[in-house]
Structures are given as structure tokens and as C-alpha cells.
Amino acid sequence: MKTIIGIDLGGTNVRVAKVTDSGEVLQELKSPSYGLEGPEKVVPNIISLIKQIDGYKDCIGVGIGVPGPVDTVNKVMKLSSNLTGFTDYPMAKMIEEATGLPTFLDNDANCAGLAEAIIGAGKLYPIVYYTTVSTGIGGALIVNGKLVSGKSGYAGEVGNLIVDPYREPFNNLNPGASESEASGRAITRKGQAIFGDKIESAKDVFDLYVQGDEEAKKLVDQVTTDLAVMYSHIAHIVDPHIFVIGGGVMKSKDIWLPIMQEKFKKLVHSGMRDVIFTEAECSEPGILGAAMLPISNGL
Amino acid sequence: MKTIIGIDLGGTNVRVAKVTDSGEVLQELKSPSYGLEGPEKVVPNIISLIKQIDGYKDCIGVGIGVPGPVDTVNKVMKLSSNLTGFTDYPMAKMIEEATGLPTFLDNDANCAGLAEAIIGAGKLYPIVYYTTVSTGIGGALIVNGKLVSGKSGYAGEVGNLIVDPYREPFNNLNPGASESEASGRAITRKGQAIFGDKIESAKDVFDLYVQGDEEAKKLVDQVTTDLAVMYSHIAHIVDPHIFVIGGGVMKSKDIWLPIMQEKFKKLVHSGMRDVIFTEAECSEPGILGAAMLPISNGL
Structure with missing residues (x-):
């Protein structure tokens, strides 16, 4: 040991x-x-x-x-x-x-x-792409238990991936960067723009969705499309065996993850549709x- | 040996x-x-x-x-x-x-x-992302001399990366897929739509650009933007040390590659701007x- x-x-x-x-x-x-x-x-x-x-x-x-x-x-x-x-x-x-x-x-x-790839939800898989959908969006590529950090440590900077080049830029990120469109902070910002101060977190938006609110449905539809595009980018570039997802937005995973996965399947080649999406498990x-x-x- | x-x-x-x-x-x-x-x-x-x-x-x-x-x-x-x-x-x-x-x-x-990473233009670099911009667009990820083929061999399917989700889809690829927008076939198709049958290949479009044709300038501007978005996706996901580019469209590299690189630099974090773009060299x-x-x- x-x-x-x-x-x-x-x-x-x-x-x-x-x-x-x-x-x-x-x-x-x-x-x-x-x-x-x-x-x-x-x-x-x-x-x-x-x-x-x-x-x-x-x-x-x-x-x-x-x-x-x-x-x-x-x-x-x-x-x-x-x-x-x-x-x-x-x-x-x-x-x-x-x-x-x-x-x-x-x-x-x-x-x-790396923790998820070696001892967590990805431990059985050769190529793990970890993402955290939290206040921001980040990620990591792990191949055969080894981190691929990149030339300057920027591998996994998936929060700056463009999902729609026609959106407004925020916080020095690209226009339509995934973090600006689908992170916890972004979902909260967009929710507040519609519903005002009663939205304190992304979870409040997902709760309104569950209650059948039409505006919340539109917002969740946009966020899940944006995340599906982000994951399709990663899939075409590294074709991981598993996407392990951490971060606070996963608290509402039962609502958004299945919708996102269905959209993802339409954006990748047929042989790529069975990639696993699962929640991070390390405490x-x-x-x-x-x-x-x-x-x-x-x- | x-x-x-x-x-x-x-x-x-x-x-x-x-x-x-x-x-x-x-x-x-x-x-x-x-x-x-x-x-x-x-x-x-x-x-x-x-x-x-x-x-x-x-x-x-x-x-x-x-x-x-x-x-x-x-x-x-x-x-x-x-x-x-x-x-x-x-x-x-x-x-x-x-x-x-x-x-x-x-x-x-x-x-x-793999050839480029082990014995070609990428041989000195730990993380090589190879792309071919040819009739279609394809690619490959090589880390420390080993191919990362992906779960089902789809790593490097960068021709299906969305660079602009609002374009028309072609050939079962995503709307705005890089191959549909910036491959040799795509540049030829777009050139023919403007200039008719006098365009037989992507090179003809680049030649018109050099002659100062305004329509060709607009087209090259769009193609280089689309390629810059594609390379920014790859950079944020794996942060390679070098992009090695093969394929017939590289015959016109002196025209489009510097323009594309300047646009790429605006789409990535400052620490990522010095990544090398170079031509494939294996015969x-x-x-x-x-x-x-x-x-x-x-x-």
C-alpha cells in the first residue's frame, strides 16, 4: 500500500x-x-x-x-x-x-x-472526461489513469467552449461560452432576468420547471441544448468512455440530465450515442x- | 531497429x-x-x-x-x-x-x-492534435506517442463539430459542422454558389481572394472564422502542444492559416495563444x- x-x-x-x-x-x-x-x-x-x-x-x-x-x-x-x-x-x-x-x-x-477517474465514478474506464457544472464550468481529461493537463494546463477549460456564437459575452469568456450560458451562475442570472429576486439559485429555476411554468420550461430547454452542444464538442474530440459530472447543478440532475442526453444523441454519430453520463461520487x-x-x- | x-x-x-x-x-x-x-x-x-x-x-x-x-x-x-x-x-x-x-x-x-506525432511534424511534442482539412475534415489525438482513439474510435471526428448552430445541415452532419462549412468540398461548394463553374476547387477561391475579389474575401473571412472556432474547441478540451494540419486545403495555407490563427487567438485564454500550428510533413x-x-x- x-x-x-x-x-x-x-x-x-x-x-x-x-x-x-x-x-x-x-x-x-x-x-x-x-x-x-x-x-x-x-x-x-x-x-x-x-x-x-x-x-x-x-x-x-x-x-x-x-x-x-x-x-x-x-x-x-x-x-x-x-x-x-x-x-x-x-x-x-x-x-x-x-x-x-x-x-x-x-x-x-x-x-x-483525476480522483473520479482513479477511485470514483470513472474508475473502470480508460478515457474519462470529468466536468463540473457548478458556479462555473470546468473539466479534466484522464486517459488510462493519467491526467492530460495540456501544454499549459488548459485542457478541460470547457467553460470557454462556444455553444452559440451569437450570444452576448460575459466575464472575458467567449460569446456563447458554455459557462456563460449553462453554469449554475448563468442559470441563476437568466432565471432572475425572468422571475426576479425569487430566484436564488439554479435549483429554483428547475423547481419552477417541475411546477410546469412555461418560462422555466423555455429556459431549461435552452440550457440543456447548450450543455448538449458542449458535450458533443468533447465527444467528437476525445470520444470518452464516460462523462463524469460533478458540481452543484447536479443536485437537479433528475430534471435536466435525461433531457440533455436525448439532445446530445442527436448531435453525435450513431456509434457515439451510448457514452455514459454519470454523477461524480467522490466526497x-x-x-x-x-x-x-x-x-x-x-x- | x-x-x-x-x-x-x-x-x-x-x-x-x-x-x-x-x-x-x-x-x-x-x-x-x-x-x-x-x-x-x-x-x-x-x-x-x-x-x-x-x-x-x-x-x-x-x-x-x-x-x-x-x-x-x-x-x-x-x-x-x-x-x-x-x-x-x-x-x-x-x-x-x-x-x-x-x-x-x-x-x-x-x-x-500517429505518423505525424511519432516521426513527422509533431515528433517533439507530448500532445499532438492532428487535423486533415481535405475533401472532408478529420483528426486524431496523440498523447506521448500513443493514439487516443476513443471509446469507439470516434476521437478526432472533428468534422462534425458545430461551429455555428444556425447553418443548414449537409450529409448527415450537424448543422454548422466544420466539415460542411470549411472543408475543401465546402469551400468549393460555397465558391460555386457565388462564382459558378469557374470554381473547381478550394484553391480557385483562394486565388480570387489574392486577386482582391470582394466576394472571395467574405468567403475566406467566414471559412477562417469557422476553422478558428473549431480549433478553439479542440484547444479548450485537450490543450495540445501543437496542431499538425494535413490535407489538400493546406496548399493554400499561406493565405488562410495566418488569418485563422489571429482569429483563434481571440477565442482562447491568453496562456493558450502560443500553441503551434504547422503543416504535416510525412509523405x-x-x-x-x-x-x-x-x-x-x-x-
């Missing part, structure tokens, strides 16, 4: 865990991350937490999930809006030097996808996926 | 070659394929050709490129419009039994992409890529 140190580093908190290669958490520590106080404060705190893990030196390596794109070759973040000063900062190298453990870095969506995909990074990298 | 039998099986001809692992063709035989006469005629002919190759028994394996989607696990074609009776036919198994050599099957676009990608299949599969 291998053990690995998995680290889920966010702007507010950091969690450090000792995890087995089958995904069992043996020990977990949590602390403020001091994410806005700069790496000089954040990194020594992480190193101190690692050293508090029993037998940390016997672990095969350290994996860190971070919120933002990562250059996985040079092991640095390329953009760090929630972690001040981390762009190009050699955190992984410093942790390697302080602990003697090989250290790997990837973004949190990639980590969540802590961030930290488990971070712990799987050394394994994904061949350790 | 490893040697491999590579086979390029088309509806009209079949070529069988002995190839080194660095892509040198040592011996090559060509024959009619008898593609419309059924596998009972086609397969014994191929086996006979293999046995005419000097020292075929010392090769590490056989790779076959075929025109259509392939189930690479069961090594059978899933659709064979140019090869009568080949859907689910156990050609690979029969060749294995007759020659004693492990035999692998994949579609011809995947083979061409015989079909047979060379077929020969690389056993290597891609771990031999």
Missing part, C-alpha cells in the same frame, strides 16, 4: 492529508491558507502541516491542487486570482526541498477529475485527486 | 510495406484491394501480400489503416462504406492467425496523425502511421 500527501490549497483554507493509493484518508489537517498574505506566509505553513503528518517521510510524494491554471512541467501556477503572488512562484520546488518528497501541482478541477475529490497526482505522474 | 508491417487498406487499392520504427520504408507492395468484393476476397489477398515481404516473420507486428471508424479493443471496423462487409469482420484476428504477428487496426486519419502518412500502430500499442 502506497501513501501520499494530498493538499487542497484554496484562497481561504488549506487541507493536508495522508491518503492511501485506494483513496482512504488516514490523517487530515486543516488550517487557514493565508492566501492573500503571499507565498512567504503560505508555503512555510504548508510545510509545517506536512511535517505534522505521522510518517510523512514514508509517503511516495506530495500532490497539490490549486485554484487556477498550472504549468505542470515547471510546476508553477500561471494565474492565481485567489492566491496573491503565486504566479510562477516555485512552491512545489520549495516543498520538495523541505520534505525530500517529489511534489506535483495541478488545478483543482483536474484533481477532482472529497479535491484532496483525493491531489493525492493521486504523484501516481498519475508515474510514481 | 524494429521493423513493422504497415498496411494502408482503401476501397480501391491496398499497400503493404515493411517499415522501420524510425519511419523508413524498406519494401512496399501494392495491389487492388477488391474492396467491393467482400472480405473473403480482400483478406486472403492481404495475407498473401504480407507473406511476400522479405523476413515478415521478424517484424514486431502488423498495423492496418482503414477508411472508417474502428473499435480498437475488438479490432473491427464499425462502419465500412468503401469496404463491403467489413463492419465487425474479424480481419485483424485472421491476419494474426495467418502470420503469427500481433495485429492492430485504426482508421486512416488516426494513422496519419506517406497512411502507411507509416499504420506501421506505428503496434508501437502505439506498446510493442
Whole structure:
């Protein structure tokens, strides 16, 4: 049995865990991350937490999930809006030097996808495409248990996929980007534009749909079409064995997922229609996926 | 030095070659394929050709490129419009039994992409996305020298990617599918709709563009936008290190490729804009890529 140190580093908190290669958490520590106080404060705190893990030196390596794109070759973040000063900062190298453990870095969506591919809903399948339909939309490609992060860590940036080029752009994304049209935030925004403040989340829109509201039906029809186009893009480019979907919008999956799948089938070749769509099942995909990074990298 | 039998099986001809692992063709035989006469005629002919190759028994394996989607696990074609009776036919198994050599099957676009990734324009890069912009549009994903063919061989079916959902559908593809909008056949069709019979190929449209024709400018503007959207889809989903582009439309690359690349840069995140677009360089990608299949599969 291998053990690995998995680290889920966010702007507010950091969690450090000792995890087995089958995904069992043996020990977990949590602390403020001091994410806005700069790496000089954040990194020594992480190193101190690692050293508090029993037998940390016997672990095969350290994996860190971070919120933002990562250059996985040079092991640095390329953009760090929630972690001040981390762009190009050699955190992984410093942790390697302080602990003697090989250290790997990837973004949190990639980590969540890796967890699902190795120990979660995708574990039996060679090609897994993970997507999270949450406040935003992100994703990850995992082939034979290894993350395909891309040239600069942008594989899985499916929130910027164009589903309809004639829509208005939002938040520096493309016009008609999937995240602007079908994320939790987008569904809420569109719901509020129709129903006003009684819509507080995507779930409120789906509840109105269930009650038979005609406007809600039109909105769900548009959102499911947009998601079907997004998944058809992914299917034609990598033809995964399974789509694993996480994120809060999956709370309403019984409403939208079957409609979306029917539309998806009309947008792909007949031999592609039986691809599986299933819900993510890891309870802590961030930290488990971070712990799987050394394994994904061949350790 | 490893040697491999590579086979390029088309509806009209079949070529069988002995190839080194660095892509040198040592011996090559060509024959009619008898593609419309059924596998009972086609397969014994191929086996006979293999046995005419000097020292075929010392090769590490056989790779076959075929025109259509392939189930690479069961090594059978899933659709064979140019090869009568080949859907689910156990050609690979029969060749294995007759020659004693492990035999692998994949579609011809995947083979061409594999050749480019291992010995062609993409050979220095971990993630290669090959596309052919020819009569149709196809593609292939190669990660660390291994083809990612997909669940049912549909990875790389980028000709069916929607670039604009409001266009008219053609040939059972999606409305606004890239192949219907920006392939050689599509550019010719659109050119003929404007200029009539004086357009015989995509090149004629590009020539009119160079002469400053306003209608040709509008058409090239639309085609380059559509291709930029297609490549932005691929980039956000797999973030390749390099796009290798083959196919006849590349004859006019000096005209359209720089325009397309500028549009692409506006459709992706800033860290993705430096991805390389380059022309395919293998002279015989079909047979060379077929020969690389056993290597891609771990031999």
C-alpha cells in the first residue's frame, strides 16, 4: 500500500492529508491558507502541516491542487486570482526541498477529475472526461489513469467552449461560452432576468420547471441544448468512455440530465450515442485527486 | 531497429510495406484491394501480400489503416462504406492467425496523425492534435506517442463539430459542422454558389481572394472564422502542444492559416495563444502511421 500527501490549497483554507493509493484518508489537517498574505506566509505553513503528518517521510510524494491554471512541467501556477503572488512562484520546488518528497501541482478541477477517474465514478474506464457544472464550468481529461493537463494546463477549460456564437459575452469568456450560458451562475442570472429576486439559485429555476411554468420550461430547454452542444464538442474530440459530472447543478440532475442526453444523441454519430453520463461520487475529490497526482505522474 | 508491417487498406487499392520504427520504408507492395468484393476476397489477398515481404516473420507486428471508424479493443471496423462487409469482420484476428504477428487496426486519419506525432511534424511534442482539412475534415489525438482513439474510435471526428448552430445541415452532419462549412468540398461548394463553374476547387477561391475579389474575401473571412472556432474547441478540451494540419486545403495555407490563427487567438485564454500550428510533413502518412500502430500499442 502506497501513501501520499494530498493538499487542497484554496484562497481561504488549506487541507493536508495522508491518503492511501485506494483513496482512504488516514490523517487530515486543516488550517487557514493565508492566501492573500503571499507565498512567504503560505508555503512555510504548508510545510509545517506536512511535517505534522505521522510518517510523512514514508509517503511516495506530495500532490497539490490549486485554484487556477498550472504549468505542470515547471510546476508553477500561471494565474492565481485567489492566491496573491503565486504566479510562477516555485512552491512545489520549495516543498520538495523541505520534505525530500517529489511534489506535483495541478488545478483543482483536474484533481477532482483525476480522483473520479482513479477511485470514483470513472474508475473502470480508460478515457474519462470529468466536468463540473457548478458556479462555473470546468473539466479534466484522464486517459488510462493519467491526467492530460495540456501544454499549459488548459485542457478541460470547457467553460470557454462556444455553444452559440451569437450570444452576448460575459466575464472575458467567449460569446456563447458554455459557462456563460449553462453554469449554475448563468442559470441563476437568466432565471432572475425572468422571475426576479425569487430566484436564488439554479435549483429554483428547475423547481419552477417541475411546477410546469412555461418560462422555466423555455429556459431549461435552452440550457440543456447548450450543455448538449458542449458535450458533443468533447465527444467528437476525445470520444470518452464516460462523462463524469460533478458540481452543484447536479443536485437537479433528475430534471435536466435525461433531457440533455436525448439532445446530445442527436448531435453525435450513431456509434457515439451510448457514452455514459454519470454523477461524480467522490466526497472529497479535491484532496483525493491531489493525492493521486504523484501516481498519475508515474510514481 | 524494429521493423513493422504497415498496411494502408482503401476501397480501391491496398499497400503493404515493411517499415522501420524510425519511419523508413524498406519494401512496399501494392495491389487492388477488391474492396467491393467482400472480405473473403480482400483478406486472403492481404495475407498473401504480407507473406511476400522479405523476413515478415521478424517484424514486431502488423498495423492496418482503414477508411472508417474502428473499435480498437475488438479490432473491427464499425462502419465500412468503401469496404463491403467489413463492419465487425474479424480481419485483424485472421491476419494474426495467418502470420503469427500481433495485429492492430485504426482508421486512416488516426494513422496519419500517429505518423505525424511519432516521426513527422509533431515528433517533439507530448500532445499532438492532428487535423486533415481535405475533401472532408478529420483528426486524431496523440498523447506521448500513443493514439487516443476513443471509446469507439470516434476521437478526432472533428468534422462534425458545430461551429455555428444556425447553418443548414449537409450529409448527415450537424448543422454548422466544420466539415460542411470549411472543408475543401465546402469551400468549393460555397465558391460555386457565388462564382459558378469557374470554381473547381478550394484553391480557385483562394486565388480570387489574392486577386482582391470582394466576394472571395467574405468567403475566406467566414471559412477562417469557422476553422478558428473549431480549433478553439479542440484547444479548450485537450490543450495540445501543437496542431499538425494535413490535407489538400493546406496548399493554400499561406493565405488562410495566418488569418485563422489571429482569429483563434481571440477565442482562447491568453496562456493558450502560443500553441503551434504547422503543416504535416510525412509523405506517406497512411502507411507509416499504420506501421506505428503496434508501437502505439506498446510493442
